[in-house]
Amino acid sequence: MQLIDGKALANKIQTTITGEVTKLKQEKNIVPGLAVVIVGDDPASHAYVNMKAKACEKVGFYSIVHKMPDTISQEEIIEIINMMNKNPHIHGILVQLPLPKHIDTDRILEVIDPKKDVDGFHAYNVGRMVTGLDSFVPCTPLGVMKMFEAYNIDLQGKDICVVGASNIVGKPMASLLLNANATVTITHIYTKDLKAHTSRADIVVVGVGVPGLIKEDMVKEGAIVIDIGTNRIADGSLVGDVDFENVSKKCSYITPVPGGVGPMTITMLLENTLKAAQQGI
Known part of the structure; x- marks a missing residue:
């Protein structure tokens, strides 16, 4: 029996990513930016978001977390996502799931620009993945x-x-x-x-x-x-x-x-x- 060591493999890939980030900064003056949207106080979701923020920092990304109360309306979330869609410094947008019951998750995911859908949940990317075309994959x-x-x-x-x-x-x-x-x-x-x-x-x-x-x-x-x-x-x-x-x-x-x-x-x-x-x- 051989263990598949995900931690060691992840560290190896992150080292490569760090090198690519340095190259991107030096050659194009671009810092990859990730924005995370989190709604409510679910402890597990907040723990995941904190881990993602630390990982971004480790490889040299710019990251921002939009924390919202679970009373927020769907329209307000959409407004914030649209703002990030237009922000040239944000390259990836992630909505932490699950969302509160009064929010239509499918609608929220469809608002994200497919070119910034780094979770790979947008129907556009799902369709491309299923047909074997280049896409963002979950x-x-x-x-x-x-x-x-x-x-x-x-x-x-x-x-x-x-x-x-x-x-x-x-x-x-x-x-x-x-x-x-x-x-x-x-x-x-x-x-x-x-x-x-x-x-x-x-x-x-x-x-x-x-x-x-x-x-x-x-x-x-x-x-x-x-x-x-x-x-x-x-x-x-x-x-x-x-x-x-x-x-x-x-x-x-x-x-x-x-x-x-x-x-x-x-x-x-x-x-x-x-x-x-x-x-x-």
Whole structure:
């Protein structure tokens, strides 16, 4: 069993990004800028935003966080996004999800300029990604694809089971794997027999937010398991969606939690923002 070390890979990619930022400053006098919109007081969302701000600082980006009360109207959020769409110093715009119930999330995401949609959630970028065209790709699935690449894991012809069908992770993950010529099965909350699908897969990718969902008897010997789940349990520790201790005994490769996919997600956000800044020249 080999651990896929997302933290080490993320640090390596961030070093490359830092070099590109220095080059962009020297040659074009451009500093990549990321703006984050956060609505309400959700502790997990604020923790993620703080991590993103620190990562921006580390690689030399300009970043700004727009903190808004959960009583804010949809029109006010749209107004702020439109302002950032027009700001030449902002190359990437990210709206931290989830938003309060009175806000139409789809409408908010559609207001973001597709050229600044560094989360890859705008319908324009989703369409381009599905058809295999250059686009901004959602950060978590993109990070997983970079992991496969870094560890020389060939996806062509592999049977891959994606557990979870969210717009943020499951659906884009399946599209990227399909574009890499894998045979993809997507399972979700209404799937009748999850084990029947996961146990015959060469690769299992899971991201549903259910601690320990994937058990030892649900994966075959030598499988590759990518655990996207991040769950804080009663004792305060972070665990994934996979029963790591037991499942890891059967795997050829597996990602740990923490230290697996998580660091790659933030690093892909940085990479997308750099790409947006370079494309804006």
